[in-house]
Amino acid sequence: MKKISIISISISMLLFSCVSNLKYTECSDNLQLCQSEKKSLESENIEFQTKITELEASRKQITQKVAGLENEILLLQRTNKELKTTKESVQKNYDDLMSAYKSLSAGNKKEAEIILKNLEELQLTLEQKEKQLNELSKSLEQKSADLMEQQKQLTELQNILDKKDQDIENLKNKIKQALQGFEGSGLSVTEKNGKIYVSMEEQLLFASGSYAIGVHGKEALKKLAMVLESDESISVMVEGHTDNVKYNPSSTSQIKDNWDLSVMRATSVVKTLLSYGNINPNRLIASGRSEYVPLDTADTKEARAKNRRTEIILTPKLDQLFEILE
Numbered sequence: 001m002k003k004i005s006i007i008s009i010s011i012s013m014l015l016f017s018c019v020s021n022l023k024y025t026e027c028s029d030n031l032q033l034c035q036s037e038k039k040s041l042e043s044e045n046i047e048f049q050t051k052i053t054e055l056e057a058s059r060k061q062i063t064q065k066v067a068g069l070e071n072e073i074l075l076l077q078r079t080n081k082e083l084k085t086t087k088e089s090v091q092k093n094y095d096d097l098m099s100a101y102k103s104l105s106a107g108n109k110k111e112a113e114i115i116l117k118n119l120e121e122l123q124l125t126l127e128q129k130e131k132q133l134n135e136l137s138k139s140l141e142q143k144s145a146d147l148m149e150q151q152k153q154l155t156e157l158q159n160i161l162d163k164k165d166q167d168i169e170n171l172k173n174k175i176k177q178a179l180q181g182f183e184g185s186g187l188s189v190t191e192k193n194g195k196i197y198v199s200m201e202e203q204l205l206f207a208s209g210s211y212a213i214g215v216h217g218k219e220a221l222k223k224l225a226m227v228l229e230s231d232e233s234i235s236v237m238v239e240g241h242t243d244n245v246k247y248n249p250s251s252t253s254q255i256k257d258n259w260d261l262s263v264m265r266a267t268s269v270v271k272t273l274l275s276y277g278n279i280n281p282n283r284l285i286a287s288g289r290s291e292y293v294p295l296d297t298a299d300t301k302e303a304r305a306k307n308r309r310t311e312i313i314l315t316p317k318l319d320q321l322f323e324i325l326e
Helices: 003-104 111-176 213-229 258-276 301-307 317-326
Strands: 187-192 195-203 234-241 284-288 309-316
Touching: 003 111, 111 187, 111 195, 111 213, 111 309, 195 213, 195 284, 234 258, 258 284, 258 309
Parallel strands: 234 284
Antiparallel strands: 187 195, 195 309, 234 309
């Protein structure tokens, strides 16, 4: 009987060990997957910020080009006016000389020849001025057409940028309204660099050292999921953050350090959002940042509490803006 008990205990320990190893393997796989997704997202984020910078540079360039064209048109208009005045003056001189030439008697042949020569020179000058005016008018028309096109592009770009800003503001207000009952419980909604950051402190979502979401946290995520469900154009990255206190795992825990904890918390939030909303999973990414992106570097209890958080970063699609750059 004693032998049977020993065998039973051995089998139980072996099974428990296998389960723990499986959980650890799952956690390790999740960590590797999240780190891979994090690198991919960081690359996309760099591209996103680059595109925004290019858009702003493009808007500035077009604005400068419009200002340059306006100055060129003003200069051409002034030159055109001066040429017309010169042409009118030459035309008057020509008319006066022609009148004088016609009034001369046949006996004033030498004087008539002088006037005729002056008339020919004035006629040539008139033709040159006429040619210059025609060329100037064509240039003025082209510059005006270029100006209209640049102004059209500038207006289109500005309208889309304004719409993007308004959409982000509307999204922020919509999320704030949905989560207004939680903002005093460790939740904040902010806008930065064209993205919405929904930050939830540990106290709202998790017990210390755990990645199981509590009832209060689930309520907040359920309301957020409803907003995300209604707008398919928003991509979502969930970042788990810890403090810098070393994680002390139990012998049976699949969580080994702060990296594991941050990844598993982010994964829990993603799964909870998916469970509460009809959201396409390809819109969401779980990412663990461990202790390495603190909000407060002070070595205090308050700073560490602030750093233990989950950030849900919402990024709108800017396909329409990027098409303009292409």
